[in-house]
Amino acid sequence: MFKKILFATSATPASDHAARVAFNIARGYDAHLDIFHVLGVPSRGYSQVVVDVKTKERVDVDDEYMSWVKEEVNTYYSKYLENGLKFDINVTVGFPAREILRQAKDTNPDLILLGGTTGDEDESVYKKSVASTTLQKVAKSAKCPVLIVNRPAASFWGGLSNITFGTDFSKSSDKAFDFTIKVAKALDCEVNVFHALDITSVSTGKILSQDDIEQKIREAFRMIRAKYEPALKELKNYSMDVWEGIPYIEIVKYARDNHSDLIVMAHHSKKAKQEDAILGSNVEQVIVRAGCPVISVNR
């Protein structure tokens, strides 16, 4: 299932939840873990000066400093690194999202794992010049699924038993569904396919009558059956649901009610239609709010 995992970390407590998950999966799948740390963002023109995300100090980065930081990361995770875990540690300088994507391009992992705030600490000054956050950028452009652990995941991977798959019936959602099925089969877990009918007036342009809503829910149900049921039938347990509301809130509620320990959704890179743009931000909203890890699948 996973042979190579890229774990992007700030190597600070902010990434600890993600770290637990990363090391768990790597062990569970005997996968190779690339522990990747972007130590700071370049500043001061073309100089070597970087603000270190861990120490918050302005430092002159050279080889010696890089190896020192590598050592620090190693120490920070030392208790996880024993007993023949396959890993390496890479440290670099740059804008976190860009460098994570660059590393992914060079190493082709099957999964990128991000802590909720990876690399965004002490970046206040950059946030103003950089339009979106690390997470948004990586989720948008990565070629493999991106797993984001924003809050503590109680039992994860190995203990995974229930997945919520949120769909909006787009092409990228199909990709996300294929991935969901793959994981469910490998881990033998239950899949809940879920669609949230967006009834916010921003999206529909008008207030829907109850009849309209029920009509649309029935349509969505038919779509889910047609699109996903054949594949779902190969699993032991699955369910399908359509709720109405604000999509990202409904998905989070639904996953909580079902005791899901993973949410899978598509990330939309397309900005063609207005609705897609809103759905794109749905994933981000879900990530921030969900009590369990979220996997964003792009292509």
Place this chain on the structure above:
Amino acid sequence: MPEGKYCNKKPIETPEEVNFLLSDTSGNTYYEEMKSLDVDSDLMWATIQKTMKSRLKTWLEICAHCGMCADSCFIYLVNKKDPKQVPAYKIQSTLGEIIKKKGKVDNAFMRHAMEVAWSQCTCCNRCGTYCPHGIDTGIMFGYLRGLLYQQGFVPWEMKIGAGMHRAFRAQMDVTNEDFIETFEWMVEEYEDEYPGLTVPVDVENADILYTVNAREVKHYPEDLAEAAILFHVAGENWTVPTEGWEQTSLAMFAGDWAACKMQVESVYDAMERLKPKRMIGTECGHAHRATVIEGPYWAGREDGLPPVESIHYVEWLAEALREGKLKIDPSKRIKEPVTIQDSCNYIRNQGLKNATREIVSHIVEPGYFIEMSPNKEHNYCCGGGGGFNGIGFFRKQRNQALITKRDQILKTGAKLVLAPCHNCWDAIRDLEEEFEIGIRWSFLKPLVIKMLDLPDHMKPEE
């Protein structure tokens, strides 16, 4: 120990030498060694006799010490009008002394001259426009830097920067392969959103040859994608060269004249090889100055021009908007107080003020644009020009110099600063970090892309 391990007169030529010098953290040993570096007075005097243009000599001689240039220099102003910061004094007490003494100056003098040349002048050329005799101190400082570089009295980062150009023909350790690979990668990342987006490499006879700043490749590759998107949407027939793609020149800031020539010739070779109609460089001020304004002289071109017509990015952008190649959706124009940083290098020194104002008229909702005061060719340097931004040894002085721009921006009340120059962009970034005045700053490309009114056939399908 006259010649040090790190600090010496020998230029850096190879990647190994670059790394070696980089390994001396912050240049601590480098500056220590500099204290005992010998001055080769004979070499310096011989160089002066060979290279010093009569114009410069005349300038030094005719200066009336009238002090009219004083108030024009922002560094003088932010340093409480210290008389030692008057442009005429700064150059007379350094270059002037060297000439008077026929090069017979000592180590301490040279280190002092280095401090003046790199921390008291950004070569912004503002004083030159106020001197009744037309004396341009910025140009003279450029010359002085050359003499200092030759003797090894040059800030650590500058020596490295010039060395990068010699070793990589780029201001950072970015190879030709890195450049093409990164460009292709970025285009791939955006091709879903812009179907048909490509980066044409080494195409002969294209309308546009595009050159960049190596920092974009290394740290801000989105900039490459943005350039590709705008050329693509405008329907331009453009290309990038596999060699000679770096338009900037830290060598110019360093005073490494030989490296300046090497660097600019690599770009000119690309022009000769690919025969484009025009060359367009990225949003960088000093890169334009190096490649388009000064470069022809370094390369010994008799007509004083690059091999093909070369324009700045803002000229192209203004043209594309004017001719309707790029259309702006009026509802997406900037609707907040916004100002623009006029880069000395192409506004004061090449008069492109109208191009940037024209762009503003397309992308800013009427009523929201506020000029800085003074502006256009009278604008002050951002505070980090001429290499000042990157030099750790003179950080304190640089931060002090940022105050002019900070106050100019604050007076406009703008929350957004357009900065179509890498160096200015950096300085403004740093000044926000230093003083936290609550501004944002941006190149033009990303802003324009957000406002584009795309023709239907260019919209992605789903």
